[in-house]
Amino acid sequence: MPRSPNSDSDALGTPSRRAALRLLDAVLRRGEPLEQALVAATRHVYGPDRGLAHAIAAEVLRRLPDLDALIDSVTERPLPDDAKARMALRIALVQALVLGTPHHAAIATVLPLVDGGPRKLVHGVFGAIVRSGVLLPELPALPPLVEARWEAAWGPAMTDGAAQAIAAPPPLDITLADPAETEQWRVALGGTSLLPGHVRVADAGSVTELPGFAEGRWWVQDIAASLPARLLADAVRQQGEAPARAIDLCAAPGGKTLQLAAAGFTVAAVDVSNARIKRLRENLFRTRLKAEVIAGDVLRWQPEAPADALLIDAPCSATGIFRRHPDVLHRVHPPIVEEMAALQARLWARAADWVRPGGALVFATCSLEPAEGEAQLARFLADRPDYTIDAPAAALLPEGIPVHAEGYVRTLPGMLAAAGGCDGFFMVRLRRQG
Numbered sequence: 001m002p003r004s005p006n007s008d009s010d011a012l013g014t015p016s017r018r019a020a021l022r023l024l025d026a027v028l029r030r031g032e033p034l035e036q037a038l039v040a041a042t043r044h045v046y047g048p049d050r051g052l053a054h055a056i057a058a059e060v061l062r063r064l065p066d067l068d069a070l071i072d073s074v075t076e077r078p079l080p081d082d083a084k085a086r087m088a089l090r091i092a093l094v095q096a097l098v099l100g101t102p103h104h105a106a107i108a109t110v111l112p113l114v115d116g117g118p119r120k121l122v123h124g125v126f127g128a129i130v131r132s133g134v135l136l137p138e139l140p141a142l143p144p145l146v147e148a149r150w151e152a153a154w155g156p157a158m159t160d161g162a163a164q165a166i167a168a169p170p171p172l173d174i175t176l177a178d179p180a181e182t183e184q185w186r187v188a189l190g191g192t193s194l195l196p197g198h199v200r201v202a203d204a205g206s207v208t209e210l211p212g213f214a215e216g217r218w219w220v221q222d223i224a225a226s227l228p229a230r231l232l233a234d235a236v237r238q239q240g241e242a243p244a245r246a247i248d249l250c251a252a253p254g255g256k257t258l259q260l261a262a263a264g265f266t267v268a269a270v271d272v273s274n275a276r277i278k279r280l281r282e283n284l285f286r287t288r289l290k291a292e293v294i295a296g297d298v299l300r301w302q303p304e305a306p307a308d309a310l311l312i313d314a315p316c317s318a319t320g321i322f323r324r325h326p327d328v329l330h331r332v333h334p335p336i337v338e339e340m341a342a343l344q345a346r347l348w349a350r351a352a353d354w355v356r357p358g359g360a361l362v363f364a365t366c367s368l369e370p371a372e373g374e375a376q377l378a379r380f381l382a383d384r385p386d387y388t389i390d391a392p393a394a395a396l397l398p399e400g401i402p403v404h405a406e407g408y409v410r411t412l413p414g415m416l417a418a419a420g421g422c423d424g425f426f427m428v429r430l431r432r433q434g
């Protein structure tokens with residue numbers, strides 16, 4: 001019989017901490033995305049314990065530099081980064097100092113994760129820190145390499161904004177199938193609205209239990225993530241063309257496909273991942289929206305005819321979504337950014353021929369790395385003189401997200417901060433010459 005990774009001697013509450021340890025190990029030692037590690041790491045924990053393991057690991061990843069600074073302030077010699085004792089201390093301290101777990105429970109549930117001498121050390125270090133009454137700094141620290149990279153690219157206001165974004169849980173953003181119902185759903189969901197078709201809810205709780213979810217009247221989508229499809233729909237609206245044909249490349253799980261379908265496009269949605277396509281189909285089913293779903297690799301697939309509108313929501317480092325996926329702060333390094341940028345350039349170069357003359361193309365990435373945005377655009381424009389930037393009107397964007405002087409849109413941490421912030425995105429709308 002396969003051995004359960006939980007030990008027979010585990011105290012009540014320890015299996016979820018053991019799962020949190022496995023999650024942290026997957027992200028910090030093996031460089032796996034947190035969401036990807038979830039199934040294997042939480043295989044032996046059930047119900048709310050699974051959510052707790054995820055919450056503990058995510059919170060450790062948000063506050064890692066501050067937790068480590070506390071640990072290092074008490075130990076004589078720094079513990080190795082990947083030592084089990086350091087991992088166990090991170091898990092115990094984040095519960096005691098951030099998640100509000102009583103101190104005795106925070107340490108008792110974590111001690112079984114370590115044996116022998118290290119167990120004593122964990123007990124002693126945890127006790128010394130909590131007895132001292134020290135708290136984590138109000139403004140979280142970014143990992144030093146990330147801070148240096150982002151400060152060089154965007155300046156200190158951006159890194160301050162990013163630190164503040166880590167400090168508070170992001171609100172839930174919702175895109176409505178019918179923008180005419182914005183006020184109705186804003187009231188029903190008890191939220192605010194930053195654009196027609198958008199509702200923002202603080203402390204939303206379980207998404208599937210909110211009104212309108214089961215009926216498919218809306219889907220979850222950060223406001224910044226909702227902008228690329230808005231830009232594309234606007235381009236076609238300007239030309240007074242309907243019904244238009246759109247190709248949505250790298251489409252799953254389908255937030256932007258749903259927007260394009262709801263806006264009246266005939267949509268072909270292409271993605272290479274079968275698992276993500278399954279979620280795309282579920283989303284279409286729930287919202288009763290229609291799209292042709294194509295499982296294919298954009299580097300090999302090609303459409304039968306060019307489209308009026310083409311969206312490339314390219315795979316990227318995903319550093320722009322660090323608020324909900326704090327693992328990117330620790331596992332995305334320059335070689336990964338370079339690899340993703342090279343893939344984006346290939347996808348964009350190939351798909352540029354699939355837009356009819358006079359048609360519109362939007363390229364977007366949820367990245368805070370210029371190599372996956374501004375630099376990508378410069379190279380594309382140099383290669384493709386048949387395309388020009390089609391800057392959107394400011395009124396298409398929420399107040400606080402500007403159109404850059406060159407005509408693209410770059411969202412950064414710090415934007416919309418008073419309203420709850422937004423993800424980091426790069427997007428540009430282009431017109432192919434007729």
Ligand SMILES: C[S@@+](CC[C@H](N)C(=O)[O-])C[C@H]1O[C@@H](n2cnc3c(N)ncnc32)[C@H](O)[C@@H]1O
Binds near residue numbers: 249251254255270
């Ligand atoms: C940023 S996500 C897309 C999010 C999606 N557009 C949405 O709004 O829900 C990038 C997607 O690109 C897909 N992808 C990566 N490489 C691809 C390729 N060569 N061909 C097609 N899809 C690809 C991934 O499977 C992933 O679903």
